[in-house]
Amino acid sequence: MAFITIGGTLVEVQHASASQNASTDIGESARSFSGMFRTGVRAQKRAWQFTLIPMSESVWEALLAGFGIYTPLVCTGDFVNGANVTCVVQIGNVGFIPSGSSFVRDAAITLLEV
16 A cells, blocks of 8 residues: 555555656747747646545545645655645545445545646
């Protein structure tokens, strides 16, 4: 299991499910009149996607309350080599998995660098 910290909350994720999506360029890329490539890219914002471990409904609700809606949070973990990154959490692909006599949540999250 891999661990990440989002806004001070320790979150367990499935190690095999972590991936970095394509970066978003801040600025523009263009060609000049002569055809030479000119770039005005000032920065790149990264995005990471994780699948959380199956969790009970009460744990899931607590995580949702902690993430907020598009609230910038400090994120850290192995995916950024232990550095602190300000990011926004997007919730995606939320489902239920049967676990004995009840169901547990199965969800994926995306961390978008701010």
